Amino acid sequence: MDDITVVIPVYNQAFPLSLTLHGFTQQETPYNKVPIIVVDDGSTEPVEAIVETYANELNIQYISIPQGGRSRARNRGIEQIKDGLIIFNDADRIPRQNFIKSHYETYKKLGNNYIIVGQVRDLYLAEQQNRKHILDRFYHKKGDRIPQYCRLVYSLYSDEGTTDSQIAWLSMFSGNLSISKSLLNQVGNFDEGFKEWGFEHFELGFRAHLNGAKFYYQKEAQNVHLAHPRRLNNYIDSMKNSHDYFYKKHNMEVVRHLLDFMLGKLSLEELDQISRHGHTLENQLVKKSFVKITNF
CATH class of the missing domain: 3.90.550.10 (Spore Coat Polysaccharide Biosynthesis Protein SpsA; Chain A)
Structure with a gap:
């Protein structure tokens, strides 16, 4: 083939x-x-x-x-x-x-x-x-x-x-x-x-x-x-450096908030809202699913 x-x-x-x-x-x-x-x-x-x-x-x-x-x-x-x-x-x-x-x-x-x-x-x-x-x-x-x-x-x-x-x-x-x-x-x-x-x-x-x-x-x-096993602190530092490079290349809201999602500070659903609307929607009953950083 x-x-x-x-x-x-x-x-x-x-x-x-x-x-x-x-x-x-x-x-x-x-x-x-x-x-x-x-x-x-x-x-x-x-x-x-x-x-x-x-x-x-x-x-x-x-x-x-x-x-x-x-x-x-x-x-x-x-x-x-x-x-x-x-x-x-x-x-x-x-x-x-x-x-x-x-x-x-x-x-x-x-x-x-x-x-x-x-x-x-x-x-x-x-x-x-x-x-x-x-x-x-x-x-x-x-x-x-x-x-x-x-x-x-x-x-x-x-x-x-x-x-x-x-x-x-x-x-x-x-x-x-x-x-x-x-x-x-x-x-x-x-x-x-x-x-x-x-x-x-x-x-x-x-x-x-x-x-x-x-x-x-x-x-x-x-x-x-x-x-x-991974060394968690080094892992997080690497993500921060990579995200900085990513955001400088693509200066967009969804990319700006990507690191918060990866660190478990922002839910998948909230990031999806940002990708669609440029911001999260207030007072909306939405499921919130978060990343657990130790599970990478």
Whole structure:
């Protein structure tokens, strides 16, 4: 199949990458032969050796670049692709068996102007380096769940996967996402000005939204994130820096209030009102759903 390509950016994470690539060997035929581009963002771990172990099982290409961040790594992958659907999958996210098929069939049904959001699931592990234990839990679906933030933004979609929300770009997770090359040609690639965690995927989604792109949630396109602890204070500082860059680029009310939403100070419903009206509506009985910062 020559109109699908998977792009996997990686910085170190050699062990999770080995599990993720294993997941791609288990895709339904003929999707197990879809081209995969692994972009190594200046790793010090033996990423190339991991890729080489799958050279006979997968249609895989390895690219090494000097460390420049996730946006640059994804963009180097995009630059190798002429047309068709690009599926983004992070190095620590094991795809379920129908992952590629679900993204691709949705793309063929909807066309080039849709961004397809897959279902993100988290698996928290006590034994981070035990391959047999991890794959046993993955295959038997033991303990993986949709993270709180994802559940929140998936509520913007109908049961059929459609949405008319003006903030659906909040569900644009580059760890499980597909977008056509023609749409990227129209709106541009990931902004390499984002250097710290977060928001480069939201900003691309926001740009696509401003250019009339539509969003679709395909809950069957699942991958499982091998979750790891995060240092909360550093995480918040990174979000603040990324938001500052985002807002300087898009000086709009909904972007100005994005950080308050991400820090749990503003509800999803209030942010939606701001996106539609430029402000929240007073004295209105609306449900209020808040992000829990510890659940990222």
